[in-house]
Amino acid sequence: MRKTLTALALALTAMGFAAPAMAEGKLTISSPQDPGNWDPIDTFLVNWSSVATNLFEGLTYRGPDMVLVPGLATAWDVAEDGKTIRFTLREGVKFHNGEPFNAAAVKFTFDRLLGEVGAAGPQRSNYMVIDSVEVIDDYTVDFHLNAADPVLLTKLAGYGAMIIPPQYYAEVGDEAFNNAPVGTGPFKMTSYEPRIGVKLEANPDYWGGAPRLSEIDYRFITEPATAVAELQAGNVDLVIPPTIPIGMIPTIEANNNLSIVSTPGPTVYALRFNTRDGITADERVRRALIMAVDRQTIVDAILGGQATTIASFQGPASFGFDGDLAEIPFDPAGAQALLAEAGVQPGASVQIDVRGNDATFNEVAQAVSAYLAGVGINATIQPYETNVLLNDIIPQGKTGAMFQQSWGGWTFDYDNTAYSMYHSGEKWNPYDVDPELDAMLEEQRPLTDTLRREELLQSIARYAADRALEMPLYNLNAIYAINNRVKGFVPAPDSRLKLNEVWVE
Structure with missing residues (x-):
């Protein structure tokens, strides 16, 4: 009666599960835009996801290979009529503040997205097929839909569907959460300076294994020529789309320390x-x-x-x-x-x-x-x-x-x-x-x-x-410019970079 996906082994591989390893250095990234708000339901900007994919996670995940695999859910069952989806949640996961991830956090996230707070943002309309989220037990939730949506499982891998911690949100409020977000991802945000940049540090307790990088420094550089100059000077390790003008590619490729990676x-x-x-x-x-x-x-x-x-x-x-x-x-x-x-x-x-x-x-x-x-x-x-x-x-x-x-x-x-x-x-x-x-x-x-x-x-x-x-x-x-000392980097077609398996020599 039901179509079932149970793919824990695939999830562990795709999500980069590994034993904790020593963090290996700092990665500095040039990003062309400050999203201005880190709440998942308040944005549709690619430059948000280029950073926030390292902070937040959804029930599903889609990496650079474009294959949809389990994320914070380990499995899901879709009813024959497509109007009910039961998710089995990953156990033992904690938010960056130590709060446990569970079914209550999933329900809170979607109640908020589909409610008054979400109505003020650009993401709610993508998820209006969801009538309600029902908690079955601590690690099981049912999504009740008003119509079948064959793209919903993909939507749950991005933007507004990122799961947030209910206790932390209640404690700090909406405005503070916008600037100091907390998720379950491989990195934590340690500082945010509007129009300047964002600093992340490794989450050693990440369920998929500790990241290989100790920190990531995102710099908001709007001018392509400035971003390329900083890359050439060694002050930036990676320049992400859509920064690189076609005309600058030969200049970058002429530098033996730099490469163009595109997909x-x-x-x-x-x-x-x-x-x-x-x-x-x-x-x-x-x-x-x-x-x-x-x-x-x-x-x-x-x-x-x-x-x-x-x-x-x-x-x-x-x-x-x-x-x-x-x-x-x-x-x-x-x-x-x-x-x-x-x-x-x-x-x-x-x-x-x-x-x-x-x-x-x-x-x-x-x-x-x-x-x-x-x-x-x-x-x-x-x-x-x-x-x-x-x-x-x-x-x-x-x-x-x-x-x-x-x-x-x-x-x-x-x-x-x-x-x-x-x-x-x-x-x-x-x-x-x-x-x-x-x-x-x-x-x-x-x-x-x-x-x-x-x-x-x-x-x-x-x-x-x-x-x-x-x-x-x-x-x-999608065109990336990168310093050759960066290892393990895989270009994401959608610029949604998850960097827990990247390191810097």
Whole structure:
């Protein structure tokens, strides 16, 4: 009747269980942004998780290999209807303040997330499928859901689902917890200076074994040139995404003490189309504009090979990716024929809206403009301040014919992208209304049949590609710069770094 996952051995391997070892040095990391708040329910920032993955843990865990394994839960049973999940909790775990981890802490965490406190933050909506958490005994909890959610177990590995200590929170209150958080992770926070940095020290009592590092010093360095200079001077050991500009990679690689380590990340880039107005309301025109652009040359010449071209608005690591879906080929002659068939005259104009502060994508947009000129389309580039583009221009349907869209859904599940981009009435879909596509998107959401859901997501990707709803460009790598004295480092695609098995020589 139930599907059961019991994988303690796998968990111990994936979570780095080992006998306590001597701590080996200090690691200094350049992080491009101060999250400003360390409460798991108050943030959606990647730079939060780059630090906080070492402080907090969820019931499940997903490491750099992208495999979901037990975390603070050792096993879970999912009911056949998908509406009840029973978690067996890990025993003998303590929070950094000595408070015991147990079922009461899990219930407190989710009651808070789904209650009044959580309502003020950005994470609550990701977990609204949870009706209640029931304590069965000290190390067993039942999650009662109002609908099946096949992505919930992945969501429990990150951000708002991180388990916090109820006694400590009650003692210090919300504001103090924001600045002095306590979790169960391999490191403890010892200091936080806003806009300056964060210091962590090893948690010798960590259930997965004492970390090999004695301390981690995160420095908030917003300017890429400054971060690279500090790396070159030996004052920083690791620079994390998205700091490193493509143009600085050769300089870093020329230093024998430094290396670039990259891995395909969650972020994909596209130029989406206004499907309601102007010449891009015609599917033939949209397809022609895609055919006019040599995206592989853009990846090679502008992005230094640190990306791969894509056929749909997702990367290969995304659940729902279809490796057999072919990209629309670079074919200028075919593009011109389609434009003529659609009645578009040479010299027709389109506007491309971009984020003004994204220097790399502005280069990409210039290249796209040049390719479009080659088939008789005059493309002008309109830069906007990022917040204006994202909060006003796109949602209000005030874009030009094409507009920049990047998306980095950390769940690596195509639903996270496709529903937001294609479903009628969604914020990021100001133009298109397609009942057939809406029905496909809605059908896959509650499915617990993994194979059927994957088939539907692949069908959605093919459908969107057939309608040419965007010009898919590339899946960008997560790029790290590192001093070679750092050992045991594995780049995380989602920048969520757990550093208990890293050491410095």
